[in-house]
Amino acid sequence: MSSKIRILVPVKRVIDAALKPRINKTNTGVESKGVKFSMNPFCDIAVEEAVKIKEAHKEAVESIHAVSIGPSKAQDILRTALAKGVDTSTLVDVGEQEIEPLQVSKLLKKVVEQKDSNLVILGKQAIDDDSNQTGQMLAGLLGWPQATNASKVVVEGDFVTVTREVDGGAETIRAKLPLIITTDLRLNEPKFVTLPKMMKAKKKPLEIVKPDAYGVTIEERLEILKVEEPPARSAGVKVSSVDELVSKLQELKAL
Amino acid sequence: MNPKVRQLYKDLLWLAKNYPGDYPKIRDKLHDGFIRNARVSSGEELEKCLEHGEFIAKELQSLYFLRTYRAVKRNYYD
Numbered sequence: 001m002s003s004k005i006r007i008l009v010p011v012k013r014v015i016d017a018a019l020k021p022r023i024n025k026t027n028t029g030v031e032s033k034g035v036k037f038s039m040n041p042f043c044d045i046a047v048e049e050a051v052k053i054k055e056a057h058k059e060a061v062e063s064i065h066a067v068s069i070g071p072s073k074a075q076d077i078l079r080t081a082l083a084k085g086v087d088t089s090t091l092v093d094v095g096e097q098e099i100e101p102l103q104v105s106k107l108l109k110k111v112v113e114q115k116d117s118n119l120v121i122l123g124k125q126a127i128d129d130d131s132n133q134t135g136q137m138l139a140g141l142l143g144w145p146q147a148t149n150a151s152k153v154v155v156e157g158d159f160v161t162v163t164r165e166v167d168g169g170a171e172t173i174r175a176k177l178p179l180i181i182t183t184d185l186r187l188n189e190p191k192f193v194t195l196p197k198m199m200k201a202k203k204k205p206l207e208i209v210k211p212d213a214y215g216v217t218i219e220e221r222l223e224i225l226k227v228e229e230p231p232a233r234s235a236g237v238k239v240s241s242v243d244e245l246v247s248k249l250q251e252l253k254a255l
Numbered sequence: 256m257n258p259k260v261r262q263l264y265k266d267l268l269w270l271a272k273n274y275p276g277d278y279p280k281i282r283d284k285l286h287d288g289f290i291r292n293a294r295v296s297s298g299e300e301l302e303k304c305l306e307h308g309e310f311i312a313k314e315l316q317s318l319y320f321l322r323t324y325r326a327v328k329r330n331y332y333d
Contacts, residue, residue, distance in 0.1 A: 017326045018275070041327050127327065185327055192319040194312070195269035196262075 003158065004062040005177065007050045008117035010108055011043040011066055011081050013074040014128040021128075028224050029098075030128075039077045041190075042123025045183045048190040050121050051085035053155055060155070063087045067111050069104050071096050075206060083193040083201035091208045094218060098129070103218050105137035110214035112142060118178040119160070124149055135182035146180040147173055151187055257301065263308040264289055270315040275322070
């Protein structure tokens with residue numbers, strides 16, 4: 001008899017992926033005022049995968065819990081997750097400050113223990129800080145196996161087979177629950193949530209807690225010194241004839 | 256107003272909020288589209304209009320998925 005699967009999906013609120021972020025005046029981060037925020041695309045894929053697993057294994061999956069660590073506005077993101085099919089959610093309200101992956105992992109560990117989760121599906125990285133650390137650190141703190149950059153997930157009883165995207169190919173691994181999975185871009189295609197689903201999600205539970213409730217003190221270990229844009233591409237040169245092109249290339253020692 | 260039509264309008268308005276560009280512009284466009292078919296009240300023609308509306312809603316959903324997918328692919332995978 002296999003035990004019930006309780007899935008935990010951490011989600012992050014980030015600046016919308018389709019927007020081009022602007023650096024703020026003090027060069028310490030990106031401008032966040034008047035910018036559209038949405039769920040991190042990789043987290044979106046993680047939510048979709050959790051819901052898919054639940055649909056495919058209605059008997060085996062007990063619940064899906066979503067958690068977000070961020071400002072109080074991250075409630076919107078959790079509502080979206082609830083609308084997509086997540087059952088319950090928690091917001092760990094840490095205010096406007098950006099939290100480092102280690103602190104996030106420590107908080108997530110507490111949530112995993114509180115919710116007694118045995119499968120954590122999270123995005124491989126957030127598109128704002130690109131750390132790609134949270135899943136791995138959480139696996140380390142919990143002492144669980146991890147399957148990062150998943151492009152296919154198959155659940156069979158207590159065992160999960162994950163196909164990972166690695167350089168130049170795929171790697172298939174199999175592990176027993178509990179397990180950490182981090183999602184890659186090609187795992188699934190998350191649907192944009194519709195209004196009726198969003199309305200229904202308003203009735204689903206969303207609990208707001210402070211990090212102190214988990215006994216974790218947020219301390220910054222890193223200091224951001226400078227944020228700058230990549231150098232702009234310099235303009236090209238037009239040539240009028242083949243000879244000119246050849247001479248230009250020779251000048252650049254490309255021929 | 257037919258409740259199905261009202262619901263469709265609400266759903267499309269919700270989707271339109273995420274449409275790239277000016278929200279008022281797309282909202283007016285959507286409104287115009289509904290006004291154009293205001294005389295349709297029942298029967299086969301109404302079904303056809305509702306079907307078209309749902310088609311647009313699905314197209315918008317796909318568009319939003321692709322928009323994010325392409326942005327991430329361009330930034331991380333290309």
